[in-house]
Structure formats: structure tokens, C-alpha cells
Amino acid sequence: MKIAFYGSSLVSSYWNGAATYYRGLLKALAARGYDITFYEPDAYDRQKHRDIEPPSWCRVVVYEANSDALKAVAGRAGEADVVVKASGVGFADDEILAAVLDAAAPDAIRIFWDVDAPATLAEMAQDPGHALHRALARLDLVLTYGGGDPVVRAYEGFGAARCIPVYNALDPETHHPVAPDERFSCDLAFLGNRLPDREARVEEFFLRAASLLPGQRFLLGGAGWDDKPLPANVRSLGHVPTRDHNAFNVTPKAVLNISRASMAENGFSPATRVFEAAGAGACLITDAWEGLDLFLKEGEEVLVARDGRDVAEALAALTPERARAIGERARARILAEHTYEHRAEQVDRLFRRFVRSRNVEAAE
Template sequence: MKLVVVGLSLSSSWGNGHATTYRSLLRAFAARGHVVTFLERDVPWYSGPARDLHDPDYCKLSFYEDLAGLQDHAAEIAAADAVIVGSYVPDGQAVGRMIQETARGVTAFYDIDTPVTIAAVEAGRCAYLGADQIAGYDLYLSFTGGPMLHRLRNEFGSPQAVALYCCADPAVYRPSEQAKRWDLSYLGTYSDDRHPVLDRLLLQPARQAPHLRFVVAGSQYPGTIAWPANVERIEHVSPHDHAGFYGASRFTLNVTRADMVRAGFSPSVRLFEAGACATPTISDRWMGIETVFTPGESILLATTADDVLGVLDDMPPENGRLIGERARAEVLARHTAAHRALELEAALSTVRIKRRAS
């Protein structure tokens, strides 16, 4: 299958979680014998020092300057068996119109931010997807499962909507034997709606437990945040260093955006990456998390700072290790890049067969 992906970024993981998702998925998809081209808008914030992937060996990476530059790839788009447009692509609505008009193969929208996208679509302020465009894509690949898939089909007219969760590549994300630098870590870009939960589940515990060590890694945090003395700040951790980051963490924290909590069934890529590294995760609560990991056995859930401190202060080390090992087992069984590549192949093939039969 010849696949063209127009996505936010493959070349830079700076300030976005899309790059690691695309890298794992497309590497595994290409390993199944498919030919992949990734088209990326060349923007200043993902170039220069922020560009940490230049020449992937599993796909062709090409850059375009603007919408006119994307038209230079029209022949390749038209000849592809499938074309995927990702969420948060600059000028995404115009890109989507161009793809739907040009592509002769299957067209799909891959939404790594589904609840955020749909909330913005309903408010009429989504820059990368119009409500009328959802029905124009043959396939909606959703970061979110559960009831959201029903909404996409029945409220927005998607011909086919399936869940395509994020994943982890076990060749990259694996356990490492090293000293623990932090009792609790968090890896994620700043967002207004996540920060109150981060404050409650990491900063408050840090204030209450000066004997413990914490770290928050990620970009775009405002300078007005008062970080406790026992919270280390790291501006950016490259994907190459993620496994080491998790390996140095006794526990790691997962915090979910508000729209995704409301929708449920929206696992973060960090859950799978930390799980693949056998690092036990403490997560906020949301509907459907039990369909991904088993609460109390392969993941720990917390609502308050006391919940977090109860784990950090009272859980025996062997119990934490066992939770991490169970999480890794669940990732390897159901949530690797190879699993997602197979799911993507099946979804695209199903639509291709339906198109031929119609």
C-alpha cells in the first residue's frame, strides 16, 4: 500500500506528542511492506535545533512551505492508495479540502486530539477541521474510543470511525537498570486545563513532602509558576531519552486534558511509553481507563495529593516494581506500534474493499 500522511510533525518532538506517535506507527507500518511518505509544513518552531529527526529510514519525509507548496505533491497524493490528514495541521481545513478533491484512494483523518477537536468543531473554532469535512473523509481514525465513535458516525456523519490509540515501540521504550533520580516524574507540554491537576497531584505532594524528589519535563510552562524547591524542571526530553527518563523515575504521573476526561477512553501516549519501560504510573481518573490498564494491578489511580503521597511514602518497592511489570506485559500484549500498524492496515483495507464494492 502507498500511504501519504500530512501531519503536524514527524521531524520534531519539541512541544508536541504527535511526532513520537507518528514515528512509532509509521515505522511499524512500513515494516509490514508498505511505502510511506510524510508531508510536513516547514515552520520555524519545528526547525533548527528543535528538529530531532532529519532522514527517517522507514519513510520519505518531505516539507512544504505553504498550501501552494502542498500542491506540488498533488500527483503523489492522487496516486496514493490512502492519504491521512492529521489533527493540528496548519491550515488544516484548506489542506483537507485539497486532499478530498485530489486523492483517488482512501482519505482518512487521524485525530490524536479527538475530544479537543470535537469541542472546537462544535464551537465553530477548529482551524484544522470543519464540521462538514468529517463526512468527506472515508475514515476517521480517533485517538478516543468508546461513545465518541458513535458520535462521530451518528452526529457528524463519518462513514467509518474507529479507534486508533497511541502506542509504544518496545524497541525504543524498554526497562533500564539505573539509579532512581526522582520519586515522581511528569513528562508533558504545558496546557491550561491540565495544570490544575498537575498542581494537585504533583506540586502539592512536593510541597507537603520536601524529603521526596520530583521532576516536571516539558515546554511552554509560564514563568509565573512557583516551583517547589524539590521539583526539578527540564525544558525538553527528546524521544531518544524518554526511556532513560522513565527508568530514572520510581513512579511517573499521567495527567489528562479536561476535554479528554469528559469524553473518556482517551489514553495518552505517555501511558504506553511508561508502561513499556515498566515504570509504574499514577494517573488521574477517567472513564474507560480500565479498558487499557487494570487499576490497582497495572496502574494506580489518584484524585488527591494524599492519594499520591500514600503511594510514594507507603507502597513497598516490590509492589511498585510488580505494577510496572504488569503494565509492560499489557503494553506488549495489546499496545505496541506493531499492534497499531495492523489496526491501521485493517481499517484502510476495509474501506478500500467497500469502495471497490460500491
């Protein structure tokens, strides 16, 4: 099957947290025989901050961020068996959605793939004129990379024919143990861009923990933190390219995952960081959210904190030996149950079942 995928960026993770998800999932689908073209706009300086070149397993078409270029690439949707419009493209999202649905072949599977379902659903609840309200009747599937039953119920309540979570996962060829790197030496590291929906939680879970442990070293990675006041024991790195993520994860005694507020409230939304860290064999401390036990077991494969004091207490009590054991158990669990091969199998099964069902209906 041919897939036309319209998303933010495959080749750049700059201000684009979905890149790891896209790469892992599409690479695994390509290994199952899918012919994939990824269409991404030249926006937000992402092309100036590429961290991979176009891969062998997917064609990448970069188009100018203007209406003529948009129309041209949207028209290519008519060549595909599966047409995917992802959320958060970052340029003319509503126009792209309408254009690719108009161009899609009559028998193509039409999908909206939401990589930030809590935010999308909040917008839809507040805006009766939201483009998705109109588009849902034309979509065969809504896929999300998190959210569980609350997101499924919300989307189906808005009229989606079917909503299915396809969770983040691990690409073990990309995220794996490496040698430590002194650049990332510290007791606790956190990697995440500065976003309104995350900043207060970073202040509580990371910066408060640093203030409570002045004798320990903390490392902050991610874009947008340059003018943020930080405790004296916190060092800021700025953007960390994906090629350095393995070393960033394995070098500290522990790494911290902090969900955005909307993700934590909905639950069942493991960030790519969870799987990157586990894949590298890192000891992960995460904020608490419903559904975590589907992926990692608290106390054995991950440490869980309810606030910054919990983070500080967990870190203060953590020995290097226990940190290594937690990381090893987490890696084994994720490799056994949560790789992108597992997710691609799920998606492939879903697509083929959909095609069979449609063929049966056509024959009746």
C-alpha cells in the same frame, strides 16, 4: 498501498506530542508493506529541534509554511491509495484538508486522523462553519487515537460515515528498560508540556502532591514551565528529548501521567506517556479516567489517583520493591496486547476490508 500522510511532524517531538504515535504506527504499517510519505511544514521551530533523522521506513517531505508550498505537496495526494490529513498540523489546517481532498484520486481512501478528538469536537460544536462540517461528507473514515464510544457517537452525529479509535500503543524497539540516569533521580517524575487544558490538573495532581510531601523529590519535564512557581522540592528540566525518555521513566521511583482535562472527561484516551512508561517497566501513577482498565489493571499494573492527595498517599506508601513489580506487570501486559504491531494489524485489516467492499460495490 501508498499512503500520503499530512501531519505536524514525524522527525521532531518539539511541541508535538503526536510524534511518538506517528512514528510507532507508521513504522509498523511500513513493516506490513505500506509505502508511506509524511508531509510536514517547517513550523514552530520543530526542524531546529529534530530528535530523529528521516527514517528508512518512511519518506519525509518538509515544506515551507506558505501557500505555494502547500499547494505543491497537497497535489501529491493524487499519487496515493490512502490519503490522511491529521489534526493539529499547525499550519493552514483547513486549507490542507480541502486541498488534499481535492487532489486525492477518485478511488483513494480519504481519512481524517484526529489526534485530539475532544478538542476538535468541541470546536465543531461551537462553530457551525468549521471546515470539518463541510469535509465529513467527502471523507471515508475518521480515525482517532482515543475517545472510545463518546467520540465515535459525536463524530457520527456530525455526519462521519465511520469513526474508529486507533489507540496509542508501545514501540518496544523505542521504549524499553535502560540503566538509570542520575539526571532523573527523584521519587516522582512528570513529563508534559504546559498547556491550558492541562495546567490546572498539573497543579492539583503533581504540585499539590509535592507540597504534601516536602521530604520527597519531584522532577518536572516539558516545555513552557520556566516561569511557573514551584515548590522547593520540585526541579524543572525543560524539554526532554525522546532519546532520554527511557531513562526519565526508569530512574524515578514512579512516574506520573496527567491527562488533559478534555481527555479525562471523554475517557478512553491513554496518552503516549502511559505506553512509554509501561514499556520501560516504570511504575506508573495516573489520574483516573474511564476506560483505563482496557489497558492496565488498577492496583496491579498501575496506581490510580483521583487528586493530589491520592498521589501523595500512593507515593508515600510505595516501596521500591512494589514499584518494580508494578512496572514489570505493566510492561508484560502492554507487550502482550498494546504494541503498535497490534494497532497496525487493526489498521491494515480496516484498509483491506474497505478496499474489498469498494471493489464489490464497483462490480455490482
